[in-house]
Amino acid sequence: MVHPIVRSFATSNELSVSLANLVTELSAKSIEAHDRFTVGISGGSLPKLLGADLKHRKDIKWDKWEVFFCDERIVPLDHEDSNYFVCKKELFDHVPIPPEKIHTIKPELASENEPKNEEATDPVSLEYEQQLIDVFAKASSIKFPLFDLLLLGVGPDGHTCSLFPGHPLLDEKDLWVVYIGDSPKPPPKRVTLTLPVVNHARNVAFVATGSGKQDILHQIFEDPGSNLPSQLVKPVNGKLYWFLDDAASAKLNLPK
Numbered sequence: 735m736v737h738p739i740v741r742s743f744a745t746s747n748e749l750s751v752s753l754a755n756l757v758t759e760l761s762a763k764s765i766e767a768h769d770r771f772t773v774g775i776s777g778g779s780l781p782k783l784l785g786a787d788l789k790h791r792k793d794i795k796w797d798k799w800e801v802f803f804c805d806e807r808i809v810p811l812d813h814e815d816s817n818y819f820v821c822k823k824e825l826f827d828h829v830p831i832p833p834e835k836i837h838t839i840k841p842e843l844a845s846e847n848e849p850k851n852e853e854a855t856d857p858v859s860l861e862y863e864q865q866l867i868d869v870f871a872k873a874s875s876i877k878f879p880l881f882d883l884l885l886l887g888v889g890p891d892g893h894t895c896s897l898f899p900g901h902p903l904l905d906e907k908d909l910w911v912v913y914i915g916d917s918p919k920p921p922p923k924r925v926t927l928t929l930p931v932v933n934h935a936r937n938v939a940f941v942a943t944g945s946g947k948q949d950i951l952h953q954i955f956e957d958p959g960s961n962l963p964s965q966l967v968k969p970v971n972g973k974l975y976w977f978l979d980d981a982a983s984a985k986l987n988l989p990k
């Protein structure tokens with residue numbers, strides 16, 4: 735049973751400072767324990783909230799970071815819908831992470847032939863999986879990559895990464911990376927980490943702000959049986975955090 739650590743802040747600025755504190759602490763601990771910090775970042779509203787304070791931190795060994803993406807939309811990496819593009823604008827352009835340690839999902843490898851959902855044979859997923867293998871499974875074979883931290887968003891429908899409510903990809907048990915061609919949120923073509931990878935992480939932090947997230951957060955916390963993708967995030971051995979602002983958490987019964 736995972737007991738999430740839920741924090742709500744009066745302003746998104748306060749949230750950004752607290753989130754940066756957690757990232758800084760986990761980065762330092764991970765580097766001390768195994769000489770690197772492996773982190774997966776989501777798109778949407780998260781990169782701005784993440785970068786706002788973190789980009790000013792001088793006490794981080796940025797050269798020890800290995801950055802991956804929790805999901806990516808199949809659009810060019812310089813397109814404003816690209817999760818990489820937003821992360822670059824909000825964080826990577828401001829901090830000295832070596833470019834070869836930012837492991838992009840490569841949309842240019844997408845084939846003309848539409849791959850089927852649940853197939854691991856599309857070139858974008860295969861190439862991204864190989865990057866994960868190269869970083870996480872160099873010395874030995876592993877069932878799933880073990881991220882130090884995954885930073886997740888949650889959509890107003892309860893989706894996280896590019897895992898959507900009721901979608902068959904929620905049942906994936908073995909693959910690390912999958913293609914989705916029918917995302918209900920545009921753009922429709924995406925590549926995403928799977929739930930078993932997310933649930934294998936040492937730390938998972940959700941970030942959600944604004945009144946538009948009130949109802950879904952109420953459902954996530956008060957109706958745990960709805961099988962929303964964000965509810966299926968239950969790290970097996972890791973910690974689960976929720977970073978909210980007071981507008982988003984208004985319908986939750988949080989301890990004062």
Ligand SMILES: O=C1O[C@H](COP(=O)(O)O)[C@@H](O)[C@H](O)[C@H]1O
Nearest residue numbers: 776777778779780887888889895
């Ligand atoms: O499409 C996506 O949406 C989710 C949630 O985004 P938000 O703007 O509501 O925070 C995001 O986490 C995911 O990476 C992205 O591809």
